[in-house]
Amino acid sequence: MDNPFKFGTIVEEEYFTDRVKEVAYIKQFLKSANHLVLISPRRFGKSSVVAKAVKESGRKHITVNLQQTTSIADFSAKLLREFFKVHPLEKVRHLITHFRVIPTVSTNPVTGSMDVSFQPNVDGNVLIEDVLMLIERAHSVKNRMIVVLDEFQEVLDIAPKFDKQLRSIMQSQKHINYVLLGSQESMMTDIFENKKSPFYHFGELMRLEKLPRKDFHRYLSERLSSVFPDSHEALSERILDYTGCHPYYSQQLAANVWQVGVLQPGSKDPLDEAVDHIVKSHGLDYERLWINQNRTNRWIMQRLASRKPLQSGEYRTSTVYSALKRLQKDGYVIYSDRYELEDPFFKQWILNEE
Template sequence: MKAPFVYGRKVGREHFADREEEVERLKIAIISGQNVIIYSPRRYGKSSLVGIALEELGEKVYPIEVDCSGVLTKKELAERISSAAIRTWKGRIEEFLRKLFKTTTPRITIGKRLSVEFVVGEENTAFEEALKLPKRLAEITGKRVVVVFDEFQEVSNLGKEVLPKMRAEFQKHKEVTYVFVGSKQGMMREIFQSPSSPFYNFGMHMILKRIQEEKFKPFIENKFKESGFEVDDELMDSVLRITKGHPHYTQMLCYRLWLNALLSKRGSISEEDLEKALEEILNETAEFFEEMWDSLTINQRRLLVAIARNESDLYSRDFLNRYGFERASTVQAALRALKEKELIVRENGRYLIENPLFELWILKVSEG
């Protein structure tokens, strides 16, 4: 049995809500050689978006997908780039090594998947060789090479010379398209929008936001119908009012509704089912939310409560008095801290709590 709603992992078109325009724009950008910078908060579907675009482009491109999460050294980054490149290679491994590595010969390890490992002490040479790989692959295969760096902001922690070297090499690669994906928006903006950064103006920016209700409702309705369940407009409105169009949490809540309906062997889903699903999820996440809440200062908590209540003018004298802030600068400091903790996001001119379920929990706590 296939679940109609999927969350927590990369998905294909079947389980991907909306984003049709973004997929097409990305495909055109890749084929035309336009570098792209994609950023949004976590769990907005960035990796799935890129994966769908690459899958639909198929044999037209040579994809190299590099996960930068947790990368600690230049050597490790070089190994990840090289390993990603070799996994798409369809020829002999010996040929890959001979044609692509000119000044160093890495070791190939075979585990769950092929990996490249460089000799300790060759960090600089390995890094320079890895950066040249995409251009060499384009020349050898005759295809447009697409290099995707997921969580690219992590690279900025590897030393001040790393980004300049990458930019200096990448700008020579005419047959390579680079796609930079990141979830820490402040760091991504610093890398790609700061005039002093080597990657300033290096590509087209694509910012993913939450999915609009009119786009999400047909997706939800169709998924429930395909699995044999009827849902009315009011229920879908309630779901989206709770999740505020957040892709991950909308799919999570709908999955729980579907699961409970399946177990109860009923053909329809009611508001009572929604209340039950919410209660279950909040009970499961309560300990995590409590730990998060306990780690915050009193001013950060006050501000989260205000944002959860849809307060808008966060610097007015009335707001400061009602929420116990002495001055506007205290609000600014709390906002900055909450953004750094990735607990709030700014969309369409207003702040939102990143996790809409945490928002519900906050409202319950604040009401006593």
């Protein structure tokens, strides 16, 4: 029996649940000439929901993850490689003649996939302009291409002033819908909401919430029922209580509960067992993470883990607030209706160590 839960990568098909409204909205939105910016804390399902919507739109689309690009030249090459997957080279060869630097295109003999590269030391600014204008020329107002740029906040790290250049190219285009995704809340907001940023008000801002409890409960419950015929409903409740309906952590915990059910059918409390297993298997990472925090951060994390108030007089309010903001920016703390630790298993580790 295969584990019916999936966590970590993009989920689709039977691993994807709910987000009906979001998918419909994105699909409809992309019929306009506008660009979409999707923001949420890490692992809420941005990449998955966009992949689904874009696929269902039936339109030509490409996706590049900026976290995996090392320079403007590398970004340009990756965009071009994706573009050739959608538009075979022989059909767009005439458009490449506009390029100021000719790319090297080769077929990887092992995988059969296409490799695209540019000579080293060429001006990245020229490359990105040529590649983005190629996409523009291959499409039309009636047949816009969808270009998804994942982990878009990385644009600030690729090269100085790259955001400015990118914006000025994109601004002149009419045949592309850009979908920009990002997970570092404050940085993404800064890019799109700060008047001084080149991307100020570039597109419609959409925020993704956690998955709705009822649907997620049904999803978990159905999949746990074969292993836990009597307790699948209650176990699903407890999983969602534990993770606060977080998409990734819920799937992770459910996968481990299921595993306990299969491997230790007599287990007294499969949920406790699963939590224990996850916390232990991440113990070294958590320890390293903890060691690298300063005292204020550690204190804040302990207070959040045990749900004790932060205004206890131990630290100045301004100190606590700025530390919280930093922790939030680094992704350790999230804010929905209150501040909480992002990872419920790290929270458990902190409680165990106290």
